[in-house]
Amino acid sequence: MTNKGLRVKAKELKTDIALVKGLELSVGKVIDDTWEEPMGPTPMPHITTLRDWDLKLLNKYKPFYMPDCDLCCLCTYGKCDLTAGKRGACGLTIADQSSRIVLIACSIGAATHTGHARHVVDHLIEEYGRNHPLDIGGLNVDVEAPVTRLVTGIKPETLGDLDEVLTYCETQVTHLLSAAHTGQESNNLDFESKAFHAGRVDQVGMEVADIAQVSVFDFPKADPEAPLIEMGLGTIDNAKPVICCIGHNVVPSVGIIDYMKANKLDSKLEVVGLCCTAIDNSRYFDRAKIVGPISWELRVIRSGIVDVLVLDEQCVRTDCALEAERINAPVIAASEKNCVGYKNRTNDPVDEIVNDLVSRKVPGVLILDPEKVGEVAVRVAQKVMPMRKKQSSLPSEEEIIKLAKTCRHCNLCQRSCPQDLKIGPAMTAAAEGNLKPLTELYEECIGCGRCEEACPVKLEIHSFILKAGQKFMLQETNFCRAGRGAVQDIEIRSAGGPIVLGEIPGILAAVGCANYPHGGKDVYDICREFAKRRFIVMTSGCSAMSAGSYRNEEGQTLYEEFPGSFEAGGVLNVGSCVSNPHIAGAAIKVANIFAKRNLRGNYEEIADYIHNRVGAVGLAWGAYSQKAASIAAGFWSLGVPVLVGPHGSKYRRMLMGRSDKPENWEVYDARTGDTVNVGPAPEHLFQTVETPQEAMVSIAKLCIRPNDTWKGRSIKLSHYIDLHKRHYGRMPKDIHQFVRTMADVPMTMKDEIKDILDAKGWKETVIPDPTMLPRMIRSKKE
C-alpha cells in the first residue's frame, strides 16, 4: 500500500466554460490500494477509538494501585500530599496520579521504541531509498507486519511505507503524553485506557524497527535454525582488541562490522555487546558475541576487557563513560539521544578523531555517522589495545582484604541494595581474609552499584563482589540462538489449531530485562520446565540471554536442547526488544491465518479472539524499564496476561481479576447470544509473583482460555494441577472454576476431582464460542 500526497497547481487554467487563475488543489493522500482485505472498523485508532474495548478489559481486570510515592511533584502547585483520598491542588487523587504515572511510563516506552524505529527507518531510507522492499521471511512469511496491519490498516511493502506508519505512531505518542499534563485527563480508568493505547502504538513502533532492520540488514528471516551465538565473558578472546557496544540500536554496530569486513579485520577484533545491541549485532554478524544482559555493564567495563566502548541508546548506564575513563578505554557516543556531554566530531576527519582518542586528549567523542563510528572504533581499538594492556579497575584480593578492614559496619550497603544482599557480613568476612561470602553474592547481584554510592567510606563494594566472583565470570561460556525474527505463516498453520483448541497447552513469552530477584537461573528453570511440558517458549532481549546462560545435565544450553521452531516444545528467541511484536504477531497470525479473521484495522475483534482463545502468557521476570511497561501494555491491550517478578511490583499498579466474583467472568456465546460464565480464564492481566515456583503455577493457570476444547482443557488442567501439587503441596482450591464438563477432567484424576466438585456443588456448563463483543453474536436471542 502506498499513500501519496497529491498537489496540483496552475497559474491559469482555460476550459470551455471558464478561465481559472491561481488554481491550487491539494489532496492529502491518494490511496493506491492493492490489498484486497476489506478495511476494518478501527484503522489508525486515535487515543479514544478503542476506549470501549479497553474499558471492557479494565472492568474485568481492575487496577490495584500500590503508590510508590504519596506525593505529586510535577507542577509548581505542589508538592501535593495525596495520601488516602486527599486531592492535590489540581484536583487529582492518588488513584488518578498512579494511573497517570503508568501512562507516562508507557508513553516514554512507546516514544523510545518509536524514536528508535524512526532513526533506523530514516537512516535506511537515506541509504537504500523509500522503495526498498521489505522482506521478513521470503515466501514463508506473507503476513509481514501483523501488528501494523491490525492497528493501522496499512500493509507495508517498502521502507517508505514504514515512514508513514511511524508518522501515525509519533502523532499518537504526542497526544498520549499531552494527556498527562496537569489539568487534562482526570479519571484513572481513562489514564489506563490511554496507557493501553500507548502499548498498541509501542507494538507498532517496535515492529517497524525490526522489520526494517531484518529486511535491509539481512538478519535471520523467520529462521528456526538461526545460528547459535557464543555468549558470556569467557567467550571473548582477550588477545584481540575488543569493541563493546551497549544499548539497543544496531546501526552504529553495523558501521563497525562493515568496516571490519571491508578491511578483512573481522577475525582480528572482537565485537561484543550488552543488552539488545548485542542481540542485534549477532543477527547481523554471527561472530559477534553476546556478553550478557543490561545488568552486567559495570561488570564488563570494570573487568578491563573492553578497549573501545560504543554507546548507543536505551538502557545505557549514564556512568558508563566515567567507568570507561577509569580503565583508559575511549568512548564513542553514537546516538543523538545519548550525547554524554562529548563534543560532536561527526564532521571531523577520522584521523584527527582517532589521534585524539588514542592520545587520550579527549576521553570520548560524539559521532552521529555510523560509518564513521565504524572506522574510528576499529582503528582506535587496534591502537589502544597494546597501550591499555586490558587495564582493569577491579582491586586485587589483597586490596579487598585491606580495604574491608575500613568498613564501618553501618549496613547502609545492604539497606541500599535492591536485593537486600547480606553485604555487611560478607565485608566482615573479607576483612578476615575470607572472600567466599562476597563470591556468593555474585550471582544475585544486579550490578546497580547502589551499595558503593551508600558507603560512607567509599568502598567499591560492587568491584569487591566482581573480583570475588571473577572465576565464575570468566567461566561464562554459553550459547544464545540469534534472534530469528518472525514466526513463519506455515508454522502458524501447523500450530494454530492445537493452540486454539488447547492441545498445545500454551505459549510462554519470557521477555524483558534482567532485574531478577535471585539471578538469571530462574528464567532458565521456568523456560525449561515449560519447554519440557511441550508449551511453546518464546524469548527476547535480556531474558533470551538469561535463558541461554545455563546448561542441563548433558551440558546443553536451552537453545541446544530444544528446537528453535514454533511448535510444541520449541524454544524460539525472536530477537531484541523491538522483536517483541513477533510474539504478539504470532498470536495475531493465529487469528488471521488459522481462524481466517480479517486483520486490517480490526483490533477489537482480533484482541477478543486472542483473549478468549490463544493461551499465551508473558513473563517479564526482571522487568525494570518504562519500555518494559509499554511492551506489557501492548499485550494487555490484546488481552494477553503478563506476569512480572517481585521487582515488577514497583510498576505500582496491577490489573487483577477476582476469581471470587462470578459476575466478572461472563462472556457471550457467539452462537446463541447466551451469557455464559467461563470462570477466571485468564484470571489476571498483570500480576507480580514472588517466587519462580509461584510463577510456574501461575503460568500454567493463565494459559487456560474459555475456548479450550475438553481435550485441551484437560491437558491444561493436568499441567496446572501437577505444578500446583509439586510446588504448593496440594490440589488447587479453584479447580471447580475451570471444569465445565466432566470431560475436562484429566483422566487420571477423575475420582479425586469428582469429590472436590461434589463438595463445591459444581454444575456442568457449556463450552461457548466466547466473545466479549455483542456485535460478534451471530444469532441474537429473541
Added chain:
Amino acid sequence: MMSCEPWQCAEIAATKKAHPINKPEVAVAMIKRAARPILVVGSNVTERSLEGKLLIDYIIDFARASNVKVVATAHMVAEFLKRGYEPADFMSAMDIGNRLVDPTWQGINGEGHPDLAMFVALPYYMESLILSGLKHFAPDLKTMTLDNLFHPHASWSFPNAPAKTWAENLTVMISKFKGEK
C-alpha cells in the same frame, strides 16, 4: 540499634507514617483488640533463621497460640503443610492486597472483612508497596508488620532490629498468647 527509618533507605513515606511498636506486648494488645485479624506470610519465611530456628516455625507457633488466620503467599502453603500446619488460605500477595482494598470482600471463608492485616516475610519492597496500597485505598483497615524491618506505610511497625531482638519479640508474643489460653 533500633531505628524507625525505612529499612530500604529510599522507601520513604510522606505525611502518614507508621507508629513504631516498641514492646511486643503492645502488638499483642492490638491484635487482641481486633475482631478479624489476619497474618499474610511471604516467601522469605523459610529464608530467615533466628537464633537457630526458622522464621516459619516461629510463625506457626504464633498462629497456633493466637488463633490468627494465616494467608500464605507464593508457594509457602507447601512449606506450612510440610510442617503440619494448615493455613486458613493461600493466594498471591497481590491477590490478598487487592481483596483487602475492597470493602465488600467478606474475608477468609466469608467470615467478614478483616479489621487488622499483619504482614511478615515478603520481599521488603513488595511488602512496602502493598502496605502503601492499603494505606491509601483501605483507610479503615489497620495494618501491622511483624518483621524486624521498619515499614513506614504500615499503621504499626516494629523498628529495625537485629535477628536476636526479633526472635525475642516473637517469643514474647507467642508466650503472651499462650498464657492467655
